[in-house]
Amino acid sequence: MLDSAVLVLNQNYEPLNVCNARRAFNLVDRGKAEILEHGLEALRSPTYQFQLPSVIRLIYFIKRPRPQLRLSRRDVLQRDNYTCQYCGMQSRDLTLDHVVPRHHGGKHVWDNLVAACKSCNHRKGNRTPEEARMRMRREPFRPYVPTYYIFRNHLEMREGWRKFVLGWEGQVGAG
Numbered sequence: 001m002l003d004s005a006v007l008v009l010n011q012n013y014e015p016l017n018v019c020n021a022r023r024a025f026n027l028v029d030r031g032k033a034e035i036l037e038h039g040l041e042a043l044r045s046p047t048y049q050f051q052l053p054s055v056i057r058l059i060y061f062i063k064r065p066r067p068q069l070r071l072s073r074r075d076v077l078q079r080d081n082y083t084c085q086y087c088g089m090q091s092r093d094l095t096l097d098h099v100v101p102r103h104h105g106g107k108h109v110w111d112n113l114v115a116a117c118k119s120c121n122h123r124k125g126n127r128t129p130e131e132a133r134m135r136m137r138r139e140p141f142r143p144y145v146p147t148y149y150i151f152r153n154h155l156e157m158r159e160g161w162r163k164f165v166l167g168w169e170g171q172v173g174a175g
Contacts, residue, residue, distance in 0.1 A: 004041060005154055006053050007161045008033070011061040015147055015165050018154055024053045033058050037160055054160055069145045071110055079143050080115035085136045086129075087120050095121045099140060100128055110142035 006024040008016045019027075021043075027033035039054035069075055073096055083090050085097075097116035100106030103126050114136065116124070124132040148155070151165045 004039060004052060005158070006039075007055045007151070007154070007158070007164060009036070009055065009057040009164060011058050013057065013164065015151060016058070016062065016064070018151070021052045024056050025050075027056060027058070028053065031059065036164075054158065055164060067145050067150055069143055069149075071108070071113070075143070076110075076113050077115050079141075080138075083115060083137070084117040084120050085114040085138060085140075086116055086124065086134050088137060089117050091117060093118070097121045097124060099136070101126045104128065111140050114140050 003020045003022070005018050006021055008019055008024070008027075010016050021039075024033070024035075028035055033056040035053045035055075036057050037053070037055040038051040041052045043050045043052060076096055077094055081090070082092060082094060084094060094115045095118055097114050097120075098106045098108070099112050099114060102108070106112050120134065124134055129136055147165055151161065155162055155165060
């Protein structure tokens with residue numbers, strides 16, 4: 001019961017992470033957080049009954065970098081909509097191409113990887129697009145990670161969290 005999930009919000013109501021009820025109780029007891037919503041379960045002792053928290057908010061603001069999406073083949077292909085960035089062919093059978101080849105000092109990072117069909121990747125070879133006289137349809141970029149993406153597994157079972165996680169989404173683009 002003390003292992004049940006609790007949503008932790010920053011002071012400005014930004015969703016930070018998920019912790020267990022035991023950790024949430026410690027944060028509230030030490031005056032570092034306040035309970036915004038209670039869960040359905042309760043912790044009972046012979047003399048007291050404590051309702052388990054479902055959502056807590058930290059009293060002090062925690063500054064942290066925005067979560068980043070890990071670089072993976074699947075996510076690069078999704079970012080590029082399973083479309084070759086040179087010829088525009090859509091397919092599930094695409095390769096990854098380093099825009100600046102690793103041989104020329106190109107890194108294995110979001111800004112240097114694109115989806116490419118096998119024939120375009122072979123035609124480009126170990127050259128830059130300019131050297132191969134090939135134009136890219138869109139420059140590669142690091143995709144934005146929506147708050148929903150981080151908490152999506154928990155949102156299916158906990159509808160009460162949606163107003164905190166999905167409500168934050170509109171404010172992220174503005175900041």
